[in-house]
Each structure stands twice: as C-alpha cells, then as structure tokens.
Amino acid sequence: xxxxxxxxxxxxxxxxxxxxxxxxxxxxxxxxxxxxxxxxxxxxxxxxxxxxxxxxxxxxxxxxxxxxxxxxxxxxxxxxxxxxxxxxxxxxxxxxxxxxxxxxxxxxxxxxxxxxxxxxxxxxxxxxxxxxxxxxxxxxxxxxxxxxxxxxxxxxxxxxxxxxxxxxxxxxxxxxxxxxxxxxxxxxxxxxxxxxxxxxxxxxxxxxxxxxxxxxxxxxxxxxxxxxxxxxxxxxxxxxxxxxxxxxxxxxxxxxxxxxxxxxxxxxxxxxxxxxxxxxxxxxxxxxxxxxxxxxxxxxxxxxxxxxxxxxxxxxxxxxxxxxxxxxxxx
Amino acid sequence: xxxxxxxxxxxxxxxxxxxxxxxxxxxxxxxxxxxxxxxxxxxxxxxxxxxxxxxxxxxxxxxxxxxxxxxxxxxxxxxxxxxxxxxxxxxxxxxxxxxxxxxxxxxxxxxxxxxxxxxxxxxxxxxxxxxxxxxxxxxxxxxxxxxxxxxxxxxxxxxxxxxxxxxxxxxxxxxxxxxxxxxxxxxxxxxxxxxxxxxxxxxxxxxxxxxxxxxxxxxxxxxxxxxxxxxxxxxxxxxxxxxxxxxxxxxxxxxxxxxxxxxxxxxxxxxxxxxxxxxxxx
Numbered sequence: 001x002x003x004x005x006x007x008x009x010x011x012x013x014x015x016x017x018x019x020x021x022x023x024x025x026x027x028x029x030x031x032x033x034x035x036x037x038x039x040x041x042x043x044x045x046x047x048x049x050x051x052x053x054x055x056x057x058x059x060x061x062x063x064x065x066x067x068x069x070x071x072x073x074x075x076x077x078x079x080x081x082x083x084x085x086x087x088x089x090x091x092x093x094x095x096x097x098x099x100x101x102x103x104x105x106x107x108x109x110x111x112x113x114x115x116x117x118x119x120x121x122x123x124x125x126x127x128x129x130x131x132x133x134x135x136x137x138x139x140x141x142x143x144x145x146x147x148x149x150x151x152x153x154x155x156x157x158x159x160x161x162x163x164x165x166x167x168x169x170x171x172x173x174x175x176x177x178x179x180x181x182x183x184x185x186x187x188x189x190x191x192x193x194x195x196x197x198x199x200x201x202x203x204x205x206x207x208x209x210x211x212x213x214x215x216x217x218x219x220x221x222x223x224x225x226x227x228x229x230x231x232x233x234x235x236x237x238x239x240x241x242x243x244x245x246x247x248x249x250x251x252x253x254x255x256x257x258x259x260x261x262x263x264x265x266x267x268x269x270x271x272x273x274x275x276x277x278x279x280x281x282x283x284x285x286x287x288x289x290x291x292x293x294x295x296x297x298x299x300x301x302x303x304x305x306x307x308x309x310x311x312x313x314x315x316x317x318x319x320x321x322x323x324x325x326x327x328x329x330x331x
Numbered sequence: 332x333x334x335x336x337x338x339x340x341x342x343x344x345x346x347x348x349x350x351x352x353x354x355x356x357x358x359x360x361x362x363x364x365x366x367x368x369x370x371x372x373x374x375x376x377x378x379x380x381x382x383x384x385x386x387x388x389x390x391x392x393x394x395x396x397x398x399x400x401x402x403x404x405x406x407x408x409x410x411x412x413x414x415x416x417x418x419x420x421x422x423x424x425x426x427x428x429x430x431x432x433x434x435x436x437x438x439x440x441x442x443x444x445x446x447x448x449x450x451x452x453x454x455x456x457x458x459x460x461x462x463x464x465x466x467x468x469x470x471x472x473x474x475x476x477x478x479x480x481x482x483x484x485x486x487x488x489x490x491x492x493x494x495x496x497x498x499x500x501x502x503x504x505x506x507x508x509x510x511x512x513x514x515x516x517x518x519x520x521x522x523x524x525x526x527x528x529x530x531x532x533x534x535x536x537x538x539x540x541x542x543x544x545x546x547x548x549x550x551x552x553x554x555x556x557x558x559x560x561x562x563x564x565x566x567x568x569x570x571x572x573x574x575x576x577x578x579x580x581x582x583x584x585x586x587x588x589x590x591x592x593x594x595x596x597x598x599x600x601x602x603x604x605x606x607x608x609x610x611x612x613x
Contacts, residue, residue, distance in 0.1 A: 051511050071514045084512040088530045088610055097526075098516035142512075149516060 002027035002185040003048060003153060008057030010043055010209075017043040019209040021057070025187055025202075030179045032200035033189045036232070040209040041189045045155050048187065049078045062152050077146030077184075081158040083138040085130035091141050092117065092126040098149035116144040119178070136167040140174075147182065156188035160195070172199050193233050197221070205229050222316050230318050237288045238320050239281075239309055246276070246290040248315030252308050253299055260308040263287060268296075268303050279307060378592065385585035396586035404563045405571040406587075408482065410594055412567075413547035416486040420543045421536055424494025431495070432502040450492040454552025461485055462556045477559035482567065485554035486547045493546065494539030501535040502528075530610050537606030541599045548591055 003025040010018040018040045025031045033041040046052035048059055050071035058067045066074050086094050092113050099109045117123045120140040122133075130138055139159060146154060159175070160168040176199050179186055190196050196203050197217040205212040205220065205228075213225040224230035230243065237246045240261055255262065263279035266286065270276075275296040279287050287309060301307070311317060355363065385392050396402050430436075431443055449457060463469075465484060466476045475481040505528065513523045551569040558565040568591055575584035 049515055051515070071511070072517050072519060074515070076515060078512060078515040080508040080512060082506065082508060084506060084508040086509065086513070086527060097513070097518070101517045101522060145512075145516070
C-alpha cells in the first residue's frame with residue numbers, strides 16, 4: 001500500500017473535520033476521495049500532503065512515516081482547485097520550478113520541461129504567462145508542474161471544480177489516459193459522483209469526517225454499505241420497506257410476481273431512450289421507476305394505468321430506515 | 332489608496348487592449364478631453380511656467396542654482412535624506428504590512444488605524460509633535476534638534492504609511508495556495524519569499540517608494556521646526572526655495588524647483604524600471 005492513514009483525527013476549533021480515519025490507498029492507482037462539501041475529504045488530502053497537521057494519528061507514504069515531515073520533504077505533487085499558478089513566471093518556468101529548487105543541471109531541466117509540456121499538450125505555450133491561458137490549460141500546466149519533480153504520489157484537490165462542464169469532462173478523460181501513461185499513485189478529491197465513477201480505480205466515500213465505504217466504482221454502486229453511499233452514488237427511490245435504484249424495479253401489468261405492490265402511474269416522462277415514471281402506491285408514497293422506451297411501449301404504459309412493481313432480482317437494496325430526504329438531496 | 336492604481340492598473344489596461352487606443356467613442360473622447368484639460372490646468376501649465384521662469388536667464392540660471400554652494404548643499408541633503416528614508420521605508424513598511432496581513436495579535440486593528448495618522452495630520456502639527464518629543468525639552472532626554480538626524484526622523488515620520496498602504500492590499504490578496512504549491516514542490520520558506528512573494532509585491536513596494544520619495548523631497552512643515560534649517564547643515568530644498576522667494580529671487584527659486592522636478596522624475600522612472608525587472612525575474 002502506498003499511503004497508509006491510521007487513526008487520524010482533525011478538528012478546527014469545535015468543528016470535527018476528520019474522526020478516526022483509517023484507510024490505505026493502493027500504489028499506482030487512481031483513487032477518488034468522494035463526498036459532499038465540508039465532509040473532510042480536502043482536509044484528508046492536505047494532511048497527506050503535509051499542508052495540514054493531523055491532531056492525532058499517523059500518515060505513511062511508501063512505507064516511510066511522514067506524520068511529522070514538512071511538505072517540502074514529502075515529495076508529493078499537489079494540484080489545487082484554483083490552479084495556484086506562479087503568475088509572474090512563464091509556463092515553462094512554472095513547470096521548471098521544482099527542478100530548479102533541486103538545483104538540477106540546466107540541460108536536464110530543459111529536457112524534462114519539454115517532455116512534460118508535450119505530455120500535457122502545452123508545448124506551444126511554453127513562453128506564455130499563465131494569465132494568457134484558459135482555465136483548463138492552467139490546470140494542465142499545474143499538473144505538469146507537480147509531475148516535474150517525479151513525486152511518489154500525486155494529490156489533486158477538486159482539480160476540475162473551477163472549470164465549466166464541457167472542459168471538465170474533457171479533462172477528466174484526459175486525466176484517466178494520462179494516468180495510464182504515467183502510472184503514479186494518484187489521489188483526487190471530488191464531490192461529483194459521476195467524475196469519481198468515471199475516472200477512479202477505487203473510491204473512498206467520506207461524509208461528516210468519517211469514511212463510509214471503500215471500494216471499486218462497481219462494487220460501491222452495486223453493493224453500497226449503507227443508505228448514505230447508495231444515495232450519494234446515484235438515484236434512489238423507496239419501494240415498500242427497501243430503498244433501491246429506480247432502474248432496479250420491474251413493472252408488470254398483472255399481480256403475478258410474488259411481493260409485488262400495486263401502484264398507479266402518476267407521471268410519465270420520456271428522456272431520450274429512457275422512460276421515467278412516478279407511480280403512487282397504496283400507502284400514499286411516490287415511487288420513481290426508470291425503464292426503456294421499448295419496454296414501456298410493450299407494456300402500454302400511460303398515465304392513470306395500474307401497474308405492479310417488484311424489485312428486480314439481484315437489485316442493490318438497503319432497508320429504508322432513515323428519512324428519504326437526506327439521500328435524495330445528496331443524490 | 333491611489334498608489335495601487337498609480338502603480339499597476341493604468342499599464343495593465345494599456346497592455347491588455349492594444350489597438351483600442353485610437354478608436355475612441357464620443358463618450359470616451361469627452362472623458363479624455365475633460366481629463367486632459369483638468370490635468371493641464373492643475374499640473375502641466377504650472378510646471379511649464381516654472382520651467383519657463385527658470386529658463387528666463389538661459390542655462391546659467393540653472394548653473395547658478397547648482398553652483399551656489401548653499402543651494403547645492405540643500406539639494407544634496409534633501410535627495411540624500413529622501414533616498415535614505417525611502418530605503419528605510421521599503422524595509423520597515425513592508426515588514427509592518429506583512430505583520431498586519433499575516434500575523435494575529437492583540438491591538439492589530441488599532442495599529443492598522445494608527446498607521447495613517449502621520450499621513451493624515453497637518454505636517455506642522457507633526458513638526459510640533461516631533462519637537463516636543465525629540466527637541467530641547469524632550470521628556471525622553473533625546474534631543475536631535477538642529478541635527479541631520481532630525482531631518483531623517485521627520486521625513487521617516489511623515490512617509491511611513493505609503494509603503495504599508497500600497498503593499499498591504501496586495502499581500503492580502505496573495506493566495507495561500509500559491510505558497511503552498513511552492514512548498515510542496517520543495518521550496519523552503521526563504522525561497523518562497525524570494526521567488527514567489529517578493530515578485531508579487533515588488534510593484535506595490537515600488538509604487539509606495541515613489542510616493543514616499545516624492546513626499547520626502549517636498550517636505551517642509553514637519554521638519555522646519557525641529558531641524559532649525561541651518562544653511563549647509565540642515566537646510567532642505569523647500570526651505571531654500573522659500574528663502575529665494577522671500578529674497579525676491581524668483582528665477583533662482585524656479586531653477587531650483589525645476590532641478591527637483593528632474594530629480595523626482597528620474598527617481599520615479601528608475602523605480603519603475605527596477606520594479607519591472609524584479610517582477611519579471613522570479
């Protein structure tokens with residue numbers, strides 16, 4: 001394991017940012033710290049980088065105890081949400097900064113900077129100032145700058161948070177490809193579950209300063225450990241006493257399946273290839289169901305029709321114990 | 332404060348919008364016209380009048396002013412002391428601004444408020460305060476009256492706020508994450524200061540230094556009481572100019588004024604060049 005975090009606690013005054021956090025982040029992988037804002041994920045990342053000190057607990061990086069090490073000595077690359085560019089230096093100078101600090105020979109620095117700028121597709125901007133770059137380009141420069149010193153781990157704090165949706169999507173795919181090319185252990189913080197699911201090998205879900213679940217995107221989606229994880233990773237609805245995903249509900253026109261609940265179709269919306277319907281059950285709740293257009297047509301669904309709903313076999317379900325509101329807000 | 336605007340913004344606009352310069356709309360033509368007329372009435376025409384008066388006797392008007400040993404001593408004293416005080420302010424002003432922005436301590440707000448007092452109070456009052464504290468009847472037992480130290484003291488007193496007030500907002504706006512980025516790349520505290528923080532605040536320091544120097548060479552009120560204005564010793568240019576005018580020698584007064592104008596321009600240009608060089612180096 002590349003990064004080991006044991007019994008870490010961190011408070012800011014009365015606010016508990018992290019509580020008894022224990023987690024191992026695997027070497028060479030792309031890990032996402034996922035959770036709502038203010039949940040403690042950025043604090044954890046900053047503690048790994050040494051920019052914040054844990055009140056108690058230890059952090060080890062690549063088998064070396066880094067708990068009391070200064071950020072200068074940890075050899076981690078850090079990328080900030082708002083780029084943190086050195087405004088008065090050219091793009092090439094920004095990237096060269098860490099190497100110049102280490103007093104590497106000029107030729108080596110130049111070669112390495114060229115190589116990195118090629119990697120992040122900024123070769124033609126080497127002599128520009130950061131203010132002449134777009135947000136996405138600045139963040140790629142910041143990434144090249146962090147990679148220049150060949151860090152043991154690369155840490156990204158909401159790296160695409162300040163970018164618009166289209167650029168964010170491009171950069172996210174690009175980060176995935178970059179990681180496949182340069183397989184340095186990477187940890188990134190995000191509150192966007194789609195981003196985490198799409199990019200990460202492994203996801204650590206953090207909420208209220210605690211780790212809720214650790215696992216691959218698939219395992220988290222299919223086997224959520226609790227209500228919160230389920231609600232945070234995708235849409236959730238409630239059918240009877242269980243909570244499950246709207247696409248995991250089977251619709252039939254007759255009550256022949258065991259455990260099916262009768263409901264009336266209240267609203268029907270077609271979005272592209274899928275059909276979303278809201279049905280009212282007899283206990284007065286509304287259930288959302290997602291199905292394909294072809295299936296909806298074959299069943300002859302329409303508003304006001306009676307249907308019977310059953311959780312499909314193998315559906316991820318959790319008992320409905322907490323109020324629905326919280327998960328719906330998060331999801 | 333006006334200094335920050337003076338220091339940076341005007342240039343940024345000029346550089347950022349090349350080509351816009353010659354295509355003025357009716358509204359901005361009017362604005363430019365009013366601005367130029369006002370500026371001319373207040374600054375350009377009086378300055379031109381000074382130069383014209385001084386030039387009334389040709390080059391030898393200037394030469395007389397320069398070769399007059401008493402005037403030359405006053406010029407040397409004024410420029411020397413102003414440079415010295417500006418140097419002190421660069422160090423002390425930046426330090427005070429740093430403390431006010433970065434540190435937390437009791438009485439910080441009060442200090443922040445008090446900094447402006449030397450700037451806000453009438454200079455003759457400042458002179459009186461200094462005379463009371465460091466004059467012959469000093470309660471501290473420190474008497475610097477009629478010495479050059481008194482000139483330094485008075486100039487340092489009135490010019491203190493300039494660099495503090497120009498550097499403070501720039502320092503406050505520096506993002507903490509930029510310094511953290513440098514640290515995680517391996518830069519030590521001093522290296523971060525030298526390569527990241529300093530280049531960012533140098534334009535503000537230079538703007539403040541220009542203001543501070545300009546104020547120092549023109550100072551009269553605060554030092555006239557405590558310095559004694561002894562010829563060849565503690566007499567500054569403004570006192571000397573007043574002496575010429577009282578003696579009815581307007582041409583010499585204007586010549587001396589013109590020389591100081593040239594000195595002020597030279598120093599402000601030099602500071603600007605220096606500032607650009609440091610800010611670019613990184």
